[in-house]
Amino acid sequence: MEDARRTADGALTRVEQVMRIVRERIASRALAAGARVPSIRTMSEQSGVSKSTVVEAYERLVAEGALVARRGSGFFVAGGAGGAVGERGLAGAQPQPRLDREIDPLWLTRQSLETDARALRPGCGWLPASWLPQDAVRRALRAMARDPRAQLTDYATPLGHPALRQHLSWRLAQHGIGAEPGQIALTDSGSQALDLLCRFLLEPGDTVLVDDPCYFNFQAMLRVHGAKVVGVPYTPNGPDLAAFERALVEHRPRLYVTNSAIHNPTGATLAPAVAHRLLKLAEEHRLTIIEDDIFADFETDPAPRLAAFDGLARVIAIGSFSKTMTAAARCGYIAARADWIEPIVDLKLAVAFGNGDLTADLVHRLLVDGTYRRYLEGLRTRLADAMGDTLRRLAAAGLTVWTRPQAGMLLWARLPDGLDAAQVAREALADGVVLAPGNVFSATRSAGEYLRFNASQCNRPKVYETLQRAMERAAAPSAWERVD
């Protein structure tokens, strides 16, 4: 399929086509530094060209320095410690196991971000722009333009916008989390919050626990930090505690990263008893926890927060409003122990010279004027309706939901037996529909029969028609199926 598209580019010779396929796989991280490229035979079959064409393409890539040939064992992506300057990439010096593009977190990110707004993205992790409070953003922009005291040109203070931190302190208190404004540092996104904390807490080689499945970018982020990622099975009530304890004993992790209030990708909610036991284990094993509360505002009945139970002793709370307010004006936060905030802010100054004050001001105006609260009430109802509808239609298509989410937009569903989610996603993409196959979210690649859906992106019949057709096609393997 993919290769058939390339062939349509008549301007390239066949050798150049194959070279381009390999270069693009390297650029998209489908092939990481040190990874073996497909064999001559496989590439020949996949791309419909002769073996001699593949040989010539590979030889030219070796001459360019993109590949290295190892006698008797094939061709490998160049790079790593011995590679040319500038080719370190995400994987660091260690060769990484090859990921199929379809289950590469970065590839899904790019598909979701690059696909044109008219495309269907039932696998995407955010609300459609039309569901977000665009008019409220316009009003806040006008208010900022009018306000003679608005700070429009200067750098933010080291911790960030004081009034927003004051307000966040109040919001966190609503979830039982006691954090003074001085314990809250603003960031340019929830992602930047996690990145700063990884820099603060981790050394390369440290082990980090994540839920299996978990938000896919946790894995990409942790890979950048050189962490060893260990997945712990997630249940509809939180992590599997027996497995969690075994992982603590066996791997001695430094850190556990989770979304506990509304879990991504499953939509599950942490049960209070599990939260309590988890924190006891964390204390016994001196584990630090980062709790990403990015979906907080989707909740109707607040679920327990680890940060509330723990009192920010070993839990660090992070969040942002990118999912529930706007992802164009991004602003995240870190709430942590007072003695950790100063060195974290030093790190922020060193690597970013602070956070953007204009977006912090915009977010603050939206939060405090009542607009956001009213918008959220409407959004929750709309999402609950969409969720009911999506659950019904997925069941009709033969999928089984893993747990019925109490709130939010995400749900986790299993395909009928024998179907591979990556294959279904590949087929759907050919019809312009972006799905999210389970193994994107699974550190152990054990969710190959699951898909994540976003109820807010599933209201068009074409989603289900395409899904149905993709499932049928995936059940009847095409000529493109890999043979090695």
Place this chain on the structure above:
Amino acid sequence: MEDARRTADGALTRVEQVMRIVRERIASRALAAGARVPSIRTMSEQSGVSKSTVVEAYERLVAEGALVARRGSGFFVAGGAGGAVGERGLAGAQPQPRLDREIDPLWLTRQSLETDARALRPGCGWLPASWLPQDAVRRALRAMARDPRAQLTDYATPLGHPALRQHLSWRLAQHGIGAEPGQIALTDSGSQALDLLCRFLLEPGDTVLVDDPCYFNFQAMLRVHGAKVVGVPYTPNGPDLAAFERALVEHRPRLYVTNSAIHNPTGATLAPAVAHRLLKLAEEHRLTIIEDDIFADFETDPAPRLAAFDGLARVIAIGSFSKTMTAAARCGYIAARADWIEPIVDLKLAVAFGNGDLTADLVHRLLVDGTYRRYLEGLRTRLADAMGDTLRRLAAAGLTVWTRPQAGMLLWARLPDGLDAAQVAREALADGVVLAPGNVFSATRSAGEYLRFNASQCNRPKVYETLQRAMERAAAPSAWERVD
């Protein structure tokens, strides 16, 4: 001075006062992990308490885990590989040499960012808010609020705002730098651009050349990346080429980071012949160069760009508009070889999930509507006047300017013989004036007689009165002067 302030806090016992001094020095990075704390005698003299009080304070800090005692060699800051979770901080596992607060880059950053807007900041690295185009920002905010096609709620595309990248491609072409929009990736700041590139290019332990003196945050940033920083003396025409070549041979650096168009902190401009020879050396030694062009828009007659001479082969151009447009709506960029942009964008997605689209849109509106061009014309004239005035007044105060800047706001001036800039800065700070002592900018700490001034922040007589008084006081050492 500093310690006298602490003593004013009557609520603390003397032991607690000493504990607090040490904790604050650790938090402010004046004392890094592994650093030796002042001896019992020195601390006793500095803080005006008995030696037994210091002993008790240090013992309690050991009990808390903040310090460790080593038999016969004194007390050291805890941390590094054996420290408690979360206390890694900026310095990583390597003990760092102690920096006086006054020459710690992060401390200057915090002073500049935290000081109240009414304070005088002749050492600060940016324009006063009143010099920046606030009305233009207001107009752009209103235009955005009105525009039905404005993208107000969605994530940016992976490279970022297409129209802004198109415009940046055109702007770079004005400086002779050929970069297609697809070779330009947006970031949330110039700092984030450099941070991503350090992640892309560096392994911990790699050596990086910087100018001596250089923009102080380059050092803080490179320290976060675990790089070994080597300073090469800067001349009024660019780096000292003989020293540069020796450093290439001796240290085999991976990277050289510079501002070449208008150099920070000296205000110097790179000469074409030096640029040419520098690039030849870079090629011979396979050196990659990052050229931070953040002051580009201050220039009247464009200086040569390394990126233009080199054609983006081994030079990467970065920049932002935080210094010339607004630091509240930050947006930076990276222009690099096409084959480097994809993995750099993957890194950006992994650690930040893209850049803010609303600020990119705001910056784009300001750049294209003619307002910014007209504003810059007025700004350049105003800065030239301020520069002339500042040069005259500093000369009258007995300082010697290192080179007369062709453009921009920064200048580098030497104190009369025998005066220590850190000491002068300390004295001035006591009077509420933030100076920038030379060693903040010097990797070799060899600029102890220099201060950086910002002409746009030097128009009040109090700047020169305070400077004069601080110089007098620094010439007559106080009882607080360190004895160890």
